[in-house]
Amino acid sequence: MIPRWPRRRCLAAPLLALLVGAPGLVAAQAPPAAASCIACHGAQGEGQAAPGYPRLAGLPADYLQRQLQAYAGGMRANPIMTPLARAMSAAERDQVAAYFSALPAPARAASAAPVVAADVAELALRGRWSEGLPGCMQCHGPQGVGVGAIPPLSGQPARYLAAQLQAWQGGKRPPGPLGLMASVAARLSAADVAALANHFGTGPRAVPGPAAVEPARAVATGFVPPPLSTIPDNEFGKVVRQGLAIFEHTGTNAPAFSGNALACVNCHLDAGRLAGASPLWAAYLAYPAYRAKNGHVNTFEERMQGCFRFSMNGKAPPLGSPTLVALQSYAYWLASGARVDPNLPGRGYPKLAKPASAPDRARGEKVFAADCAFCHGPEGQGQQAGAVQVFPPLWGPRSFNWGAGMGSVANAAAFVKANMPLGRGGSLSDQDAWDVALFMDSHERPQDPRFVDSVAVTRQRFHDSPMSMYGRRVDGVLLGEQSVPAGGSTVH
Amino acid sequence: MIPRWPRRRCLAAPLLALLVGAPGLVAAQAPPAAASCIACHGAQGEGQAAPGYPRLAGLPADYLQRQLQAYAGGMRANPIMTPLARAMSAAERDQVAAYFSALPAPARAASAAPVVAADVAELALRGRWSEGLPGCMQCHGPQGVGVGAIPPLSGQPARYLAAQLQAWQGGKRPPGPLGLMASVAARLSAADVAALANHFGTGPRAVPGPAAVEPARAVATGFVPPPLSTIPDNEFGKVVRQGLAIFEHTGTNAPAFSGNALACVNCHLDAGRLAGASPLWAAYLAYPAYRAKNGHVNTFEERMQGCFRFSMNGKAPPLGSPTLVALQSYAYWLASGARVDPNLPGRGYPKLAKPASAPDRARGEKVFAADCAFCHGPEGQGQQAGAVQVFPPLWGPRSFNWGAGMGSVANAAAFVKANMPLGRGGSLSDQDAWDVALFMDSHERPQDPRFVDSVAVTRQRFHDSPMSMYGRRVDGVLLGEQSVPAGGSTVH
Numbered sequence: 006m007i008p009r010w011p012r013r014r015c016l017a018a019p020l021l022a023l024l025v026g027a028p029g030l031v032a033a034q035a036p037p038a039a040a041s042c043i044a045c046h047g048a049q050g051e052g053q054a055a056p057g058y059p060r061l062a063g064l065p066a067d068y069l070q071r072q073l074q075a076y077a078g079g080m081r082a083n084p085i086m087t088p089l090a091r092a093m094s095a096a097e098r099d100q101v102a103a104y105f106s107a108l109p110a111p112a113r114a115a116s117a118a119p120v121v122a123a124d125v126a127e128l129a130l131r132g133r134w135s136e137g138l139p140g141c142m143q144c145h146g147p148q149g150v151g152v153g154a155i156p157p158l159s160g161q162p163a164r165y166l167a168a169q170l171q172a173w174q175g176g177k178r179p180p181g182p183l184g185l186m187a188s189v190a191a192r193l194s195a196a197d198v199a200a201l202a203n204h205f206g207t208g209p210r211a212v213p214g215p216a217a218v219e220p221a222r223a224v225a226t227g228f229v230p231p232p233l234s235t236i237p238d239n240e241f242g243k244v245v246r247q248g249l250a251i252f253e254h255t256g257t258n259a260p261a262f263s264g265n266a267l268a269c270v271n272c273h274l275d276a277g278r279l280a281g282a283s284p285l286w287a288a289y290l291a292y293p294a295y296r297a298k299n300g301h302v303n304t305f306e307e308r309m310q311g312c313f314r315f316s317m318n319g320k321a322p323p324l325g326s327p328t329l330v331a332l333q334s335y336a337y338w339l340a341s342g343a344r345v346d347p348n349l350p351g352r353g354y355p356k357l358a359k360p361a362s363a364p365d366r367a368r369g370e371k372v373f374a375a376d377c378a379f380c381h382g383p384e385g386q387g388q389q390a391g392a393v394q395v396f397p398p399l400w401g402p403r404s405f406n407w408g409a410g411m412g413s414v415a416n417a418a419a420f421v422k423a424n425m426p427l428g429r430g431g432s433l434s435d436q437d438a439w440d441v442a443l444f445m446d447s448h449e450r451p452q453d454p455r456f457v458d459s460v461a462v463t464r465q466r467f468h469d470s471p472m473s474m475y476g477r478r479v480d481g482v483l484l485g486e487q488s489v490p491a492g493g494s495t496v497h
Numbered sequence: 498m499i500p501r502w503p504r505r506r507c508l509a510a511p512l513l514a515l516l517v518g519a520p521g522l523v524a525a526q527a528p529p530a531a532a533s534c535i536a537c538h539g540a541q542g543e544g545q546a547a548p549g550y551p552r553l554a555g556l557p558a559d560y561l562q563r564q565l566q567a568y569a570g571g572m573r574a575n576p577i578m579t580p581l582a583r584a585m586s587a588a589e590r591d592q593v594a595a596y597f598s599a600l601p602a603p604a605r606a607a608s609a610a611p612v613v614a615a616d617v618a619e620l621a622l623r624g625r626w627s628e629g630l631p632g633c634m635q636c637h638g639p640q641g642v643g644v645g646a647i648p649p650l651s652g653q654p655a656r657y658l659a660a661q662l663q664a665w666q667g668g669k670r671p672p673g674p675l676g677l678m679a680s681v682a683a684r685l686s687a688a689d690v691a692a693l694a695n696h697f698g699t700g701p702r703a704v705p706g707p708a709a710v711e712p713a714r715a716v717a718t719g720f721v722p723p724p725l726s727t728i729p730d731n732e733f734g735k736v737v738r739q740g741l742a743i744f745e746h747t748g749t750n751a752p753a754f755s756g757n758a759l760a761c762v763n764c765h766l767d768a769g770r771l772a773g774a775s776p777l778w779a780a781y782l783a784y785p786a787y788r789a790k791n792g793h794v795n796t797f798e799e800r801m802q803g804c805f806r807f808s809m810n811g812k813a814p815p816l817g818s819p820t821l822v823a824l825q826s827y828a829y830w831l832a833s834g835a836r837v838d839p840n841l842p843g844r845g846y847p848k849l850a851k852p853a854s855a856p857d858r859a860r861g862e863k864v865f866a867a868d869c870a871f872c873h874g875p876e877g878q879g880q881q882a883g884a885v886q887v888f889p890p891l892w893g894p895r896s897f898n899w900g901a902g903m904g905s906v907a908n909a910a911a912f913v914k915a916n917m918p919l920g921r922g923g924s925l926s927d928q929d930a931w932d933v934a935l936f937m938d939s940h941e942r943p944q945d946p947r948f949v950d951s952v953a954v955t956r957q958r959f960h961d962s963p964m965s966m967y968g969r970r971v972d973g974v975l976l977g978e979q980s981v982p983a984g985g986s987t988v989h
Binding site for chain 1: 794
């Protein structure tokens with residue numbers, strides 16, 4: 006059944022559309038201040054690859070405006086841009102940003118990217134989480150096309166991209182929202198910078214500059230799963246790869262069992278490899294195990310069925326189905342070389358100490374606005390690049406349902422503390438993590454599929470914990486009430 | 498369906514019954530030579546616990562006859578028995594043996610055994626396979642009641658039992674059939690001897706003698722599974738124990754899925770713990786894996802379904818059924834601490850080199866008679882103690898079917914070489930192992946459940962290997978033909 010969904014509780018989505026600009030609509034007339042831009046960036050803001058002048062067309066207006074402001078304020082230094090930006094008034098900067106943002110972006114410029122070594126492709130796609138490094142595309146979207154306020158990488162001059170990463174490494178460009186880019190750049194070697202710039206960029210190739218700040222290589226403690234590049238090229242490896250594909254793109258590759266916009270990898274970072282982010286290898290070796298949640302010994306396959314039913318708000322794939330066999334094969338393969346132990350270091354999320362003050366929703370809302378909304382959207386609705394969900398929705402009809410583990414404030418707080426913002430795990434205070442977890446879990450989401458009789462009965466039976474907001478009244482709304490199934494029967 | 502079964506190909510079973518004697522029938526008259534026996538062993542051959550005179554009543558006639566012969570010949574030394582045995586003619590010894598064998602054995606004498614420490618009970622039941630030591634009850638039957646030609650332990654004087662083990666240790670008693678008892682005794686410490694004697698025996702307690710030959714403690718190489726005594730006392734442990742119970746007594750604890758007289762433990766020795774005997778922990782960590790046998794990636798659960806279908810000649814328990822969950826839980830628990838690796842040292846059976854001469858059935862028949870029939874019976878039919886199957890049938894309607902892995906001569910030879918006779922693995926030559934494996938697999942057994950159309954078609958499809966005797970003609974019999982299902986359809 007389709008749950009009844011509430012009216013929007015804020016109107017941020019239209020605002021976001023404004024910020025992002027409306028690519029496809031060409032502004033009839035360039036504002037006078039744009040003339041100096043056009044000299045280098047081109048009449049259509051298309052940029053010039055050879056000298057490394059970036060494309061402006063179709064970039065987020067908000068992003069362009071912030072860059073002009075940074076040049077004007079001296080936080081970003083460039084001998085051409087600084088005087089030009091300073092010559093503009095604040096209003097002119099806004100006009101120019103809006104103008105170029107509204108110009109149409111060239112279609113699929115990234116397709117011209119040269120063939121690159123698999124390890125750069127892997128770095129661009131999935132990052133290098135052994136050093137806490139997210140993949141570029143995890144925020145910039147598939148092929149680096151850009152997502153919302155996050156600018157595109159594909160089709161920009163390679164040398165421009167390299168220069169920006171070097172600028173972040175040298176502290177010559179503002180650290181960017183949530184400090185993400187400064188943090189990311191600090192983990193890249195000079196060779197990484199050039200390789201990534203050439204991977205996404207066009208025009209003359211970037212060459213490695215002098216090693217600015219060689220990244221501190223993280224010392225791996227505990228188990229390290231094998232690199233994905235070593236999945237064997239045989240019949241077994243084929244199924245392992247299917248499992249990986251389902252894990253990363255669950256809706257696309259297991260559509261019959263997915264009921265929302267999430268993918269396994271949203272909670273199990275780095276393709277299920279990352280210690281402290283419920284790594285799949287540790288989970289695989291923790292089952293069969295008794296679970297209080299359903300009162301019997303669960304195999305790993307049954308445990309995964311639970312993920313589909315609750316976290317994916319979908320249906321349990323049958324035992325022995327290709328979906329579960331592929332996921333199990335991938336999990337088993339990831340565990341290669343690990344010790345069989347239900348409590349391997351790195352399992353689950355690191356336990357978070359109780360907060361100094363009781364978690365507070367109002368404080369959590371502020372944390373959310375400051376540290377989460379940039380990626381997950383002001384209404385927690387996530388963000389897409391075209392049809393591809395880049396950032397997952399955290400509540401609402403396309404998120405996990407009330408039966409999911411993430412619906413426990415304690416679980417969510419532990420996850421957030423260790424892993425959020427993406428690539429900056431550990432940067433929030435414990436209190437912030439608790440507050441924002443409470444805020445997230447105080448929103449309506451799909452019904453618990455174990456629903457019986459009423460929200461009150463369901464709460465008593467399955468949510469009788471101070472860590473569950475199900476059945477609690479928040480701002481006059483009884484959480485769980487919005488999607489009570491007609492007739493009061495269970496949903497699935 | 499019930500397969501059509503062949504007329505017996507030899508008539509050894511009635512002979513065996515003669516050898517074992519017919520307990521329950523009391524001989525009317527004691528032969529004159531028995532008078533000297535009765536003085537110590539009692540009028541009913543019941544023995545005397547205090548002085549340590551063993552019970553003779555109901556013991557295998559063959560066994561008694563061999564002991565008298567050993568005393569007479571000086572291979573077994575005793576100041577009372579030696580002159581008495583020498584005073585008898587060979588015919589008198591046979592009469593005396595037959596007489597006492599036919600006397601009724603006391604019912605359940607073992608029930609009076611004192612409560613003993615768990616580790617002695619474990620040694621008596623399952624042995625200490627880390628030192629190659631089988632459990633006493635693996636040959637002497639449940640509670641040591643005796644099986645066929647193998648004498649009872651329960652109810653014999655504890656001091657008598659201890660004295661016999663010490664005699665084997667000191668080379669003062671013939672090593673027994675296949676040299677098993679000499680081999681077993683050599684692995685027992687002085688404390689083991691006393692503890693086992695007291696476990697099974699009655700009367701005054703045996704005390705540890707001077708440490709005769711302290712057993713060479715095997716140095717464990719590779720993975721050693723946790724002792725069964727450490728299965729946790731919780732909800733998970735309960736299911737692990739269910740798995741163990743199914744593994745050891747499959748017919749009793751998984752009757753819906755068992756189709757013959759075998760148990761998992763018959764091929765996976767030491768409760769699935771023993772390296773080189775297809776240990777369960779290594780198998781658990783080898784799946785999911787691609788199997789050529791069915792052309793796809795199999796989970797461990799599906800692999801176990803194959804065991805039930807073929808080796809157990811039964812039905813595959815459904816995925817997620819309590820039977821498979823319990824077995825999987827037991828396997829996972831056994832693997833605790835192992836490294837995840839599909840090729841752990843100890844997996845399967847050690848590969849056996851090709852034989853110097855092509856395997857030969859006639860030679861194999863001689864090996865079987867000399868080294869296998871004592872336990873498995875002259876017709877490979879196994880042996881029972883009451884309702885309990887102590888030694889598994891190797892062919893015929895109560896054994897594994899044509900689809901089982903043991904139906905491959907190469908597999909069977911590797912198993913036999915490494916593990917047979919029980920507790921004397923490695924003692925046969927490679928050639929003997931190949932020959933006897935061919936002999937075993939050249940007998941009729943239940944149909945391959947994948948049967949299609951005809952034996953010839955089924956051979957072509959599933960047995961197209963020089964290692965399978967299915968569909969070959971042996972002594973004029975087409976193997977597989979005896980249990981062709983009516984109508985030519987598949988059996989299951």
